[in-house]
Amino acid sequence: MPKIATREAYGQALAELGEEIKDIVVLDADLSKSTKTSVFAKKYPERFFNMGIAEQNLMGTAAGFATCGKIPFASTFAVFAAGRAFEQIRNSICYPNLNVKIAATHAGITVGEDGATHQSVEDIALMRSIPHMIVINPADAEEAKQAVRAAAMHKGPVYLRFGRHPVETIFDNNYKFEIGKGVILKEGKDVAIIATGTMVGEALKAAELLSKKGIEAMVVNISTIKPIDKEIIIKAAECGAIVTAEEHNIIGGLGSAVAEVLAEARPTPMKRIGIADEFGQSGKPEELLKLYHLTADDIAKAAEELKKG
Amino acid sequence: MSITQEKIEELTSIARKVRRHIIEMTAEAGSGHPGGSLSCCDILTALYFDVLNVDPKRPTWSERDRFVLSKGHAAPALYAVLAEKGYFAKEELMRLRKTGAMLQGHPDMKGTPGLDMTTGSLGQGLSAANGMALAGKLDKKDYRVYVLLGDGETEEGQVWEAAMASAHYKLDNLTAFVDHNGLQIDGPITQVMSPEKIQDKFKAFGWHVIDIDGHNFREILDAVEEAKNTKGRPTAIVAKTVKGKGVPFMENVVDWHGKAPTKEQAEEALKAL
Ligand SMILES: Cc1ncc(C[n+]2csc(CCOP(=O)(O)OP(=O)(O)O)c2C)c(N)n1
Ligand SMILES: [Mg+2]
Numbered sequence: 001m002p003k004i005a006t007r008e009a010y011g012q013a014l015a016e017l018g019e020e021i022k023d024i025v026v027l028d029a030d031l032s033k034s035t036k037t038s039v040f041a042k043k044y045p046e047r048f049f050n051m052g053i054a055e056q057n058l059m060g061t062a063a064g065f066a067t068c069g070k071i072p073f074a075s076t077f078a079v080f081a082a083g084r085a086f087e088q089i090r091n092s093i094c095y096p097n098l099n100v101k102i103a104a105t106h107a108g109i110t111v112g113e114d115g116a117t118h119q120s121v122e123d124i125a126l127m128r129s130i131p132h133m134i135v136i137n138p139a140d141a142e143e144a145k146q147a148v149r150a151a152a153m154h155k156g157p158v159y160l161r162f163g164r165h166p167v168e169t170i171f172d173n174n175y176k177f178e179i180g181k182g183v184i185l186k187e188g189k190d191v192a193i194i195a196t197g198t199m200v201g202e203a204l205k206a207a208e209l210l211s212k213k214g215i216e217a218m219v220v221n222i223s224t225i226k227p228i229d230k231e232i233i234i235k236a237a238e239c240g241a242i243v244t245a246e247e248h249n250i251i252g253g254l255g256s257a258v259a260e261v262l263a264e265a266r267p268t269p270m271k272r273i274g275i276a277d278e279f280g281q282s283g284k285p286e287e288l289l290k291l292y293h294l295t296a297d298d299i300a301k302a303a304e305e306l307k308k309g
Numbered sequence: 310m311s312i313t314q315e316k317i318e319e320l321t322s323i324a325r326k327v328r329r330h331i332i333e334m335t336a337e338a339g340s341g342h343p344g345g346s347l348s349c350c351d352i353l354t355a356l357y358f359d360v361l362n363v364d365p366k367r368p369t370w371s372e373r374d375r376f377v378l379s380k381g382h383a384a385p386a387l388y389a390v391l392a393e394k395g396y397f398a399k400e401e402l403m404r405l406r407k408t409g410a411m412l413q414g415h416p417d418m419k420g421t422p423g424l425d426m427t428t429g430s431l432g433q434g435l436s437a438a439n440g441m442a443l444a445g446k447l448d449k450k451d452y453r454v455y456v457l458l459g460d461g462e463t464e465e466g467q468v469w470e471a472a473m474a475s476a477h478y479k480l481d482n483l484t485a486f487v488d489h490n491g492l493q494i495d496g497p498i499t500q501v502m503s504p505e506k507i508q509d510k511f512k513a514f515g516w517h518v519i520d521i522d523g524h525n526f527r528e529i530l531d532a533v534e535e536a537k538n539t540k541g542r543p544t545a546i547v548a549k550t551v552k553g554k555g556v557p558f559m560e561n562v563v564d565w566h567g568k569a570p571t572k573e574q575a576e577e578a579l580k581a582l
Contacts, residue, residue: 025447049443052477054470057436061474064440067418067425068448069371072440088433088467096418096427 003166006197007105009141010162011036013148014073014103018044021152025065027051027074029058034164035075035105055080059088059102066098071152077111078104078161082123094132094157101151102127103160107137108247109275109292110165110198115282121275125252127159128226134179135225137161137246137254139200140170143223146177154179161197163247165285168201170221182229184236188218191243191303192236196222196254199245199273202289205296206245210303217303225257233261241306242270245299247289250274269309271302312530316359320526323393324354328555328582330389330402336575338406341414344565346386348490348523348550349457353378353390355529356455365395368422374452375441377426379434380459380488381415382567387424388412396423432465434458435485439475442483442543453537457486461493463504469514475543476515483543484536485516488523490552494566511545523548557581 018024018040027049032038041048051058055076062072074081081104082089093100109119128135136151136158138144144162151158170185185200186207195203200221207217220236222229236242242262244255255272262268275292289295327350335341357363361374378387385405392399397411404410411420415429426437438456445452462468475483487507495501504510508518517539521528529548536544552566553559556578570578 025444046447049478051474052470054467054474056432056467057439057470057474060433060436060467060471061440061443064377064426064437064442065444066440067375067437068441068444070440070444070447087430088436091430092427092433092437 001169003168004141005164005166006138006141006144006162007036007164009144010103010105010148010160011039013145015039015043017149017152018047021071023069023071024152025049025070025072027058027062027072029053029055029076029080031076037075055084056088059085060092062100063092063098066100071099071101073101073103075103075105077118078107078120078123079118082120082126082159086126090130094130097132097156099155101158101160103162105162106164107161108163108198109280109288110163110247110285112165112285112288113282116279119280121249121280122252123161124225124248124254128257132157133226134158136179136223137197137225138223139197139221140167142169142171142173142175143177147223150177150179163198165198167198170200180224180227180229182220182222182232184218184232185221186217186219188216189239190215190217191241191307192218192220192239193243193245193299193303194220194222194233194236194254194258195245196225198247199294202294202296203245203299206299206303209296209300213304215303215307222254225254228257228261230261230265233258234266237262237266237268240268241303242268243273243299243302243306244270245273247294248274249277251277269306271306273299273302312527317526320354320358323358324351325582326393327354327386327389329579330392331385332556332570332575332578332582334385334389334402334405335569336572337403338569340406340569341385342382342567343385343570344552344559345380345459345488345490346383347554347556347559348552349383349488350386350390351524351526352457352486352488352529352548353386355526357390357394359530360533361455362452365423368396372450372452375425375438375454377434377438377456378416378428379456380431380462381428384414384416387416391423431459431462432467435468435471435475438483439471439480442480443478445482454483455486457488460487460489460491460504460507461498461501463487463507464502472511472514472516479541480543481540484533485543485545487545487547488550489547490550492552492563492566496563508547515542517542517544519544519546521546521548523550524554555582
């Protein structure tokens, strides 16, 4: 299967949905070629609004559109969407519970060469802390495509997190994405790997590595970080050990969300694979993934260590 | 279109009631922002009782004109006007800022009929108004969008991001009022961080600009008419106002920005009104 970036899937899905849902309007902040909203813009120029390099106004304008019954998708890079415009998202979108979709691309360190200023490792933490907000971090193009549709159908604010870098295909079109539902991609009883976004492919590879050593790992994909699928996490905890994997700071992201569930419902030994509370740097995505210990090897090693106790 | 003396008397009498509500509400709440509520209440009264095409019985009617109180701390003024207009019972006014009450310290559109936007964090209202005006153009509806900003509020960068966009998209269905009372929390705007000259800035951003006395109904309504007739660009009405207007001991006093009157002060204020 070819590798496809989730932002590509977003651009395609949005342009397709535009046909069906006439209330969709798309706003971008001078990054439409990168966020792939340009596909929609080309097809529906009258429903596309470039807001220029002004992310606060981007979010506020989207909010205004939503009060008039439109379904705005506001796109820019994750660091500018969740970071620069955090308070606009909080006060103008989430507090009034407006029907705005924030579709952020270029999340995580696989942004690559642009370096730390452009590599968002905090956006999940920021977005999931706002009441009313739903946070979705799709694993591959198929899931991304379905998540865009689900977000459009959901009434209320949604944060969609997409990557720049092509990722492995995980799902075929038999898959049915549902907001708030995790999926078990591989059964296993010795350890559970709960992964999100770009790390799901790595998690599956880690399970293969572990299998060769006689450790059967369950692999769970959690794309909706909020509301999180508590049931599937508690089920995964039956393995007795949990490794989480995300292309995000280990503070505040998937690892934290899983730990919150487990600490209250079923304390379970766990390790968090993610960015270890530091900024990224320029480099090739694959090299950065190695450098920041976000590979299948790293996940497998963490699982083994957990099993050793 | 010339406005009748009768209309002016009617608006004057409503504004007087609104001012009395503002004093009574903030005194009862024990907190709130009387100064900036009193400075903009003539503008709000003129909008709701002469300009806006709205129906209090159908607060979410899709064809209605919109109003965004970008300087959300003037909520008492807006609440009083909405109550007078019949959006909700006047009794609600005395529950302002109380636990469990509908009327939040700053406007919460989810819970309060008549509010077109949630505000309170300064600098965000013009962006939302832009979205409403763009949606109106897209849907070929002829509703108009009004927004009121504080003069101190124009120190926020987002205001100018939004101002640029309103002109870029030629939003002639949008009118922004600036409540030019010259004061913010820490003192006169020219001393804290001068946004002057506000008129020139809006002009430079491509807006049509009108200067008025924000306590003169004739000037307010004439300016609105001029804005309606201005095509191809948004209009900013910079309204010279007096913070605390109508209550002599509050007028032009910085301290009355965010402080409620005591019972005795409220009585004194009501006598003056
Ligand atoms: C983003 C933001 N920063 C600070 C505040 C606190 N604040 C409330 S009112 C105010 C002063 C506003 O001055 P101005 O816009 O001139 O309002 P007015 O004089 O009409 O009351 C400030 C700083 C706020 N509400 N929002
Ligand atoms: Mg002021």
